[in-house]
Amino acid sequence: MSPEELAGLLDMARTCSNGGDYLEVGTAAGGTLREMMKCFDDASRPRFVVVDPMNYFADQLEIVRKNLRSHDLDPAQVDFRVATSVSAFTPAEDAREAYDFMLIDGAHKIRYVTQDLRWLRLLKPGGVACIHDYNDRHEGVKLSVDRFLRKHPNYRREQLVGSLMILRKSGSSPSKEITFADRLWASALTPFLQLKINLRKRLARRA
Numbered sequence: 342m343s344p345e346e347l348a349g350l351l352d353m354a355r356t357c358s359n360g361g362d363y364l365e366v367g368t369a370a371g372g373t374l375r376e377m378m379k380c381f382d383d384a385s386r387p388r389f390v391v392v393d394p395m396n397y398f399a400d401q402l403e404i405v406r407k408n409l410r411s412h413d414l415d416p417a418q419v420d421f422r423v424a425t426s427v428s429a430f431t432p433a434e435d436a437r438e439a440y441d442f443m444l445i446d447g448a449h450k451i452r453y454v455t456q457d458l459r460w461l462r463l464l465k466p467g468g469v470a471c472i473h474d475y476n477d478r479h480e481g482v483k484l485s486v487d488r489f490l491r492k493h494p495n496y497r498r499e500q501l502v503g504s505l506m507i508l509r510k511s512g513s514s515p516s517k518e519i520t521f522a523d524r525l526w527a528s529a530l531t532p533f534l535q536l537k538i539n540l541r542k543r544l545a546r547r548a
């Protein structure tokens with residue numbers, strides 16, 4: 342995340358806490374997680390939930406924990422869910438979890454982003470969701486978010502900082518955020534987007 346995007350993210354993270362949890366989908370080494378946690382002192386820090394299969398690199402979970410410890414943050418304060426966002430969602434929904442703030446920054450292929458957006462169902466009205474890599478280089482993110490915004494007028498685009506799309510939920514959704522049809526749409530587009538990526542890479546190699 343660029344310094345500008347991180348500053349925009351932290352400005353939002355600081356002001357959203359209202360009794361709910363904070364979520365990060367996709368944490369890598371926990372660098373942004375650490376900065377979000379540092380927005381609060383120990384007494385006022387909301388519960389952080391991290392969803393990540395933790396196979397991005399070797400010992401990922403231990404590296405994230407070490408990163409937090411080296412900044413005087415207690416990893417035990419984070420609820421790590423070692424899972425993909427799709428498999429972690431239903432248990433969270435069944436437990437009626439409620440979030441004030443979300444950072445969605447997992448896999449960027451369209452079908453994964455579409456699955457990640459299901460989590461916005463658990464965002465409280467007034468809450469904020471930040472989606473990273475909303476740009477032309479990541480068509481999966483852009484197409485998925487654009488479709489979501491067209492279908493859900495109760496989410497408004499608050500700001501775009503670099504490639505960080507910041508959305509605010511103004512009220513609860515009358516129906517599920519992501520439907521079977523949305524997932525089908527994403528699956529149908531996957532091979533075309535992949536073909537475009539492959540062609541772009543091939544052309545870049547020739548240039």
Ligand SMILES: C[S@@+](CC[C@H](N)C(=O)[O-])C[C@H]1O[C@@H](n2cnc3c(N)ncnc32)[C@H](O)[C@@H]1O
Nearest residue numbers: 367368369372373392393397425426446447448
């Ligand atoms: C771009 S990195 C995240 C960067 C991090 N948010 C930061 O700002 O430092 C992508 C992360 O998404 C995770 N990831 C990949 N597929 C995922 C999935 N299906 N569900 C949740 N996380 C996923 C990877 O393991 C990796 O840690």
